[in-house]
Amino acid sequence: MKTPENSGLPEIKRSHFANRPRFQPRRIAACTAIAAVLLAGCASNPVDPPAPTDVGWLLSGQALFEQPVPRMALPEDDILGLSPEMRRYLAHVAPQASPQQRLAALLQGFENRDFTVQYQADQTLTASGTYREQVGNCMAFTVMMVAMARELGADAYFNQVEVPPVWGHEESQTFVVYRHINMVSESPRGRRVVDFNLEAYDPIYDQRKLSDNEAFAQYYSNRGLELMQQGQMVDAFRYLRKALDLRPGDADLWANLGALYSRNREFTAAEQSYLQALQLKSSHTIAMSNLERLYRKQSKFDLADHYAEKARFHRERNxxxxxxxxxxxxxxxxxxxxxxxxxxxxxxxxxxxxxxxxxxxxxxxxxxxxxxxxxxxxxxxxxxxxxxxxxxxxxxxxxxxxxxxxxxxxxxxxxxxxxxxxxxxxxxxxxx
The missing domain is CATH 1.25.40.10 (Tetratricopeptide repeat domain)
Known part of the structure; x- marks a missing residue:
């Protein structure tokens, strides 16, 4: 998932997971605990604790639009839906075999280029959209494969890979942090990993099974960020808001909403979004870095220095x-x-x-x-x-x-x- 880091640019974190180095820190419990204890004394200029964020106001979109965005206006993409063309293709994939044999046949068909997907970083699509357009990022590819595997009767779930963070410029105003997602299918024979680039996949990374709800939230967040980068701010808000409806406790999603508000110069809303991310995850360095830039723009140098030091403290222990x-x-x-x-x-x-x-x-x-x-x-x-x-x-x-x-x-x-x-x-x- 996308979220923004320290370069003078707003940061975003994306779960489409580009086919380039993408890094998310391994969780080391001892380091995290020590950092939380030491942070109290690491900033030279203590600041007053922030006022509670107004979550309802942030989610309403009123800072961007003249009136609140109603819940009925939020998108309802058919993320795992199969097109008739996909169903016809799958009906002929080893129809008399077991689900795992059918899945193996599906993967072999992909290797034989019965259907193809070309990697494209800014294309987070639904399962049917990925199959139709034959392009997509890692999120799109995984969505398509999960949908097809389940149609064949195989167990399949979204798997988040905690890869170390890599920071890459995608455009002049955005500094992007990538994470990675793939599909896992388990059976009595073992655990099969289905990845856009299995040569680069490494089992050493920490991994965890995602619920569909978590994966869908990341899908909507990706789409929102892509729309933001295309200048479609109304739709961008709708998709980011949908992501937060699904996962209101996800700090990454709040940091992404802050990036949208910051891009539109709604700095109070951006500040509150980043602070909400920090309330949910006190070590969220992206929210810290974005707050630093926000306060520096507003000549609030004590606050900027405070969050710069906090972000540096966490990064240098990663x-x-x-x-x-x-x-x-x-x-x-x-x-x-x-x-x-x-x-x-x-x-x-x-x-x-x-x-x-x-x-x-x-x-x-x-x-x-x-x-x-x-x-x-x-x-x-x-x-x-x-x-x-x-x-x-x-x-x-x-x-x-x-x-x-x-x-x-x-x-x-x-x-x-x-x-x-x-x-x-x-x-x-x-x-x-």
Missing amino acids: PYYLYYQARNAYEHGDYKSAKKQLKRAMWQYEDDHRFHFLMGLTNYRLGEFVDSKEHFFQAFHLADNASAQRVYMKKLELMEMGGVGESSPSRRTPGDIPGRYSVGPASLLGRW
Whole structure:
């Protein structure tokens, strides 16, 4: 799901989950608890506690429109509905077989390009819309596959993958944080993952089953943000409001509503939306960062500094944020900075194979060959993703031969780093 971070731009968080690195911090209970205790003294200029937010006013849309938006005006998309064309196709998919065999046949048909979906980041569509248009993002693809699998009689549910956060500019006014979603089907044979890009899927990430209600809220939020970016503010509000009707306790959704109000210069409503997000989740760094920018625009510098410090405090204790910074430094040839950030990340959490893989590359670039080899071995043994293991084994073999890829250490090397999602047709869909 989309929500906005710290760059002077409003942040949004999207659940369409782009086919590029998308990162959401792993939850480390000890760090979270300590941060909550220490925050009381981390800001040099204490501020008065905010007044309670007026939730009814925020949800009414009156700050944007002359009158409240009635509930009957909210969208009711047929998210999992199947078109007659889809039903005809599915009726011929291994009709005499068991539900799991039919699902396997469906996935094989996709591999054979009986039907296709091309990745498009800004297309959160319904199941029938994805099938008809043959485009969609990860949310759209997952919606379509869940609907089709259930029609075949197979168990299928939405699965949220807590990937580490990556921040990417999609347009001049928006800084986007991505998360990832895929489909899981369980049977006595095991657990099958159906993903837009299974090569990049990694079981090491924390995951949780989403109810349909949670997934639908993320769908509506995505659509609202896409409409906002297209300048369709009335429809954008309607979709974001629908998301909050489904999940009023979701801090991400309130931060997204705040981004809409901020985009329309309704700063009081934006402030209250971000504060509501923080009431629901006190460590919500996106809401903190957006409040900082909001207060700085209004020359409320004490408040801006307060929330900037709170956001910095949480980010710098997030190992995946540190990993992201290290990867950027590595790609720009600043290997000493990359090593420094990776050491800080591993101090927080040392059991992610990506950290060791990047440290191995960084050590190699710095001429620290013994340490480099050790981190490559650590990466290989921590990874339980066959694709990642193949990459690591190849790097180890190259090291034995005296090289790791490029001949010039100064070249940027994004291809060296696993977990990058290529944009293109979905592939490698099912795995037990």
